[in-house]
Amino acid sequence: MTETASMQTTLQDITTRLKDKPGALLPILHEIQNAFGYIPKDSITVIASELNLSRAEVHGVISFYHYFRESAPGHHTIHLCRAESCQAMGSKQLEAHVKNRLGIDFHETTPDGKFSLEPVYCLGLCSCSPAMQIDSEVFGRVSPETFDRSLAKIGA
Amino acid sequence: MTVTVYISCDSGALALGAERIAQSVSREAQQRGIDIRLIRNGSRGLFWLEPLVEVQTDQGRIAYGPVQGHDVSGLFDSGFLNGSPHSLFLGLTEELPFFKKQQRLTFARVGLTDPVSLEDYLAHDGYRGLHNALTISGADIVRQVTDSGLRGRGGAAFPTGIKWNTVLNAEADQKYIICNADEGDSGTFSDRMVMEGDPFVLIEGMTIAGIAVGATQGYIYLRVEYPHAHKALTTAIAKAYAAGYLGQNILGSGKTFDLEVRLGAGAYVCGEETSLMESLEGKRGLVRFKPPLPAISGLFGKPTIVNNVISLASVPIILDKGGEFYRDFGMGRSRGTLPVQLAGNIKYPGLVELAFGLTLRELLYDFGGGSANGKPIKAVQVGGPLGAYLPESQFDIPLDYEAFAAIWAVVGHGGIVVFDDTVDMAEMARYSMEFCAIESCGKCTPCRIGSTRGMEVLDDIINGRELNKNIPLLRDLCDTLLNGSLCALGGMTPYPVLSALNHFPLDFGLTDQADAA
Ligand SMILES: Cc1cc2nc3c(=O)[nH]c(=O)nc-3n(C[C@H](O)[C@H](O)[C@H](O)COP(=O)(O)O)c2cc1C
Ligand code: SF4
Ligand code: FES
Numbered sequence: 001m002t003e004t005a006s007m008q009t010t011l012q013d014i015t016t017r018l019k020d021k022p023g024a025l026l027p028i029l030h031e032i033q034n035a036f037g038y039i040p041k042d043s044i045t046v047i048a049s050e051l052n053l054s055r056a057e058v059h060g061v062i063s064f065y066h067y068f069r070e071s072a073p074g075h076h077t078i079h080l081c082r083a084e085s086c087q088a089m090g091s092k093q094l095e096a097h098v099k100n101r102l103g104i105d106f107h108e109t110t111p112d113g114k115f116s117l118e119p120v121y122c123l124g125l126c127s128c129s130p131a132m133q134i135d136s137e138v139f140g141r142v143s144p145e146t147f148d149r150s151l152a153k154i155g156a
Numbered sequence: 157m158t159v160t161v162y163i164s165c166d167s168g169a170l171a172l173g174a175e176r177i178a179q180s181v182s183r184e185a186q187q188r189g190i191d192i193r194l195i196r197n198g199s200r201g202l203f204w205l206e207p208l209v210e211v212q213t214d215q216g217r218i219a220y221g222p223v224q225g226h227d228v229s230g231l232f233d234s235g236f237l238n239g240s241p242h243s244l245f246l247g248l249t250e251e252l253p254f255f256k257k258q259q260r261l262t263f264a265r266v267g268l269t270d271p272v273s274l275e276d277y278l279a280h281d282g283y284r285g286l287h288n289a290l291t292i293s294g295a296d297i298v299r300q301v302t303d304s305g306l307r308g309r310g311g312a313a314f315p316t317g318i319k320w321n322t323v324l325n326a327e328a329d330q331k332y333i334i335c336n337a338d339e340g341d342s343g344t345f346s347d348r349m350v351m352e353g354d355p356f357v358l359i360e361g362m363t364i365a366g367i368a369v370g371a372t373q374g375y376i377y378l379r380v381e382y383p384h385a386h387k388a389l390t391t392a393i394a395k396a397y398a399a400g401y402l403g404q405n406i407l408g409s410g411k412t413f414d415l416e417v418r419l420g421a422g423a424y425v426c427g428e429e430t431s432l433m434e435s436l437e438g439k440r441g442l443v444r445f446k447p448p449l450p451a452i453s454g455l456f457g458k459p460t461i462v463n464n465v466i467s468l469a470s471v472p473i474i475l476d477k478g479g480e481f482y483r484d485f486g487m488g489r490s491r492g493t494l495p496v497q498l499a500g501n502i503k504y505p506g507l508v509e510l511a512f513g514l515t516l517r518e519l520l521y522d523f524g525g526g527s528a529n530g531k532p533i534k535a536v537q538v539g540g541p542l543g544a545y546l547p548e549s550q551f552d553i554p555l556d557y558e559a560f561a562a563i564w565a566v567v568g569h570g571g572i573v574v575f576d577d578t579v580d581m582a583e584m585a586r587y588s589m590e591f592c593a594i595e596s597c598g599k600c601t602p603c604r605i606g607s608t609r610g611m612e613v614l615d616d617i618i619n620g621r622e623l624n625k626n627i628p629l630l631r632d633l634c635d636t637l638l639n640g641s642l643c644a645l646g647g648m649t650p651y652p653v654l655s656a657l658n659h660f661p662l663d664f665g666l667t668d669q670a671d672a673a
Contacts, residue, residue: 022437022456023437023438023456024438025438025439026418026419026420026435026436027418027419029421030380030421061438061439061440064423064441065421065422065423065441066422066423067420067421067422067423068421068422079381083343083541083591084342084343084537084541084573084584085343085499085573086342087584087587088500088501088575088576088579089500089501120381121340121342121591121594121595122340122342122381123167123381124167124344124345124347124348124381125167125168125345126342126343126344126345126497126500127168127201127505127507128168128171128172128203128206128505129499129500131171136383137170138167138170138384139171140168140172141172
């Protein structure tokens with residue numbers, strides 16, 4: 001099976017399996033993003049036809065939510081908290097360091113495709129600010145030094 | 157004899173390295189041929205001591221912390237499994253002053269039990285509330301909740317009993333219970349701690365709500381930023397189903413309640429209840445006009461209770477011990493306990509559950525120990541990103557919904573974020589506008605456009621440009637936001653902005669209070 005064909009199969013499977021749930025669209029989008037790391041363009045047509053929505057409606061939902069993305073992320077995604085508690089503990093300086101270190105801004109991916117950087121507005125880790133998440137791992141009291149160490153561990 | 161050791165699986169503890177410590181303790185025990193039982197509990201909420209390692213002894217649980225990887229073999233050498241002294245020895249966990257001075261009702265089990273063990277939950281008074289609820293009428297359940305004086309802990313502080321009563325009396329073929337687990341506020345983590353540390357208490361609270369008002373379907377709308385809470389909830393829900401605490405014919409009562417977790421997708425506004433319901437229905441999270449109230453026409457147009465995690469998690473103890481027991485805590489019209497969250501620049505960050513009435517100063521200094529670096533505390537923001545900034549002159553105000561309202565502030569979700577004297581309050585005001593601009597649902601103009609305009613005006617102010625023109629302009633803009641917004645995102649952004657301006661005029665380039673007017 002070609003890559004596009006297998007993608008189509010996965011999309012179809014997810015959509016068919018979940019479409020009868022009440023309010024199925026978000027669960028479907030979550031599963032698609034789980035499967036591919038983002039929401040491929042092709043999925044919009046599939047979802048729209050299965051859920052009886054216009055493609056514009058589906059696209060409107062995807063673009064409304066910060067978490068859904070329409071392009072492939074880097075190999076690792078770094079979520080850096082920008083909210084008040086983390087600011088009180090120096091997240092702005094940390095943010096400058098991280099951007100400088102990776103050479104990218106928020107919502108960007110490094111040219112080698114290794115890292116994507118995303119802002120987040122509170123991870124609920126405010127008791128150990130500043131906080132960040134790399135993929136599914138959480139980190140508290142992050143300093144430029146501990147950030148560099150975490151990065152080194154995953155191969156930067 | 158096998159010794160029981162507790163190391164937390166709470167995200168806050170994990171962020172400080174608890175996973176590594178747990179693995180290291182297991183490995184070390186194995187190498188030394190010692191048989192231990194390692195339980196991953198919730199967190200006691202003493203985060204400056206995490207990773208905290210507790211050992212079960214005849215006297216009670218002895219705590220060691222904060223434990224770093226290189227401490228582990230030394231702990232074994234000094235015999236910590238018998239509760240022996242060590243430089244990290246803290247004594248009995250429950251005697252630690254920060255913990256001992258608390259009144260834990262909603263958080264009674266958090267940090268004590270294995271969060272996903274139903275047996276543990278039952279052994280620690282779990283499901284007693286549901287058992288009681290199943291023996292009385294729906295109206296009587298609602299009366300207990302009304303008598304308790306419980307007000308919504310999610311922000312607006314609306315009486316929970318009144319909300320439930322409206323749904324109870326609504327005629328419909330289907331009703332819903334929604335748990336608002338979007339906890340988007342900065343400085344708040346009590347919802348997360350309950351969901352990770354005692355998920356059954358939330359499940360029990362929602363089941364009682366469903367039985368009370370005749371709702372057979374519940375949804376927990378959980379923010380996607382909380383993957384550990386997601387796992388704990390889905391595991392606990394599966395166990396509750398398997399043991400007959402969820403589903404059809406709950407405990408042989410003939411009652412039905414189904415429960416499902418739904419994930420949000422990173423939109424702060426989806427914590428607003430009508431926007432949340434739009435999102436659950438699979439749409440963009442646009443705020444709905446009220447009326448109709450969700451209690452009359454909510455999810456899919458049906459009568460719906462929307463309650464915060466802590467509100468629902470407080471219901472089991474109310475049904476277990478009675479509304480009056482709960483009401484006897486607190487002051488004025490603020491009854492029961494509030495799980496306060498100390499965050500930001502504070503020496504002892506963590507969770508403090510206490511009856512309403514304590515002053516901010518007591519929380520900041522007696523519990524929190526002042527700022528993390530010993531510098532003076534300049535400002536605290538209470539109640540999340542839409543809450544006011546309070547200066548030192550207001551630290552003697554008691555935690556009480558009405559007392560806060562009287563000084564144009566909010567208790568909100570009970571989050572307290574501390575800033576030392578290096579903070580620039582004009583920058584914080586600008587951030588509030590930026591946050592509103594990023595998170596606006598876009599339905600109304602003051603919020604959608606006004607917040608961006610607010611950023612521009614604040615940039616001018618920060619750069620010292622035409623203050624005599626720009627300060628009044630900022631006030632005007634805030635006035636429009638206050639009065640012209642459909643929901644509290646736009647409607648309350650002026651709280652942090654104007655409180656910063658009013659209390660800290662120097663940071664805005666003004667020479668004193670009078671200029672700020
Ligand atoms: C912008 C905005 C965000 C909100 N976020 C939350 C939230 O994350 N959690 C919550 O429980 N309530 C939140 N609320 C309040 C809810 O609209 C609602 O009042 C609450 O869930 C009702 O539950 P309660 O009565 O138990 O507090 C938010 C309100 C607004 C305006
Ligand atoms: S105030 Fe803002 S978030 Fe609230 S309804 Fe209006 S545009 Fe949406
Ligand atoms: S403010 Fe950063 S984790 Fe809460």
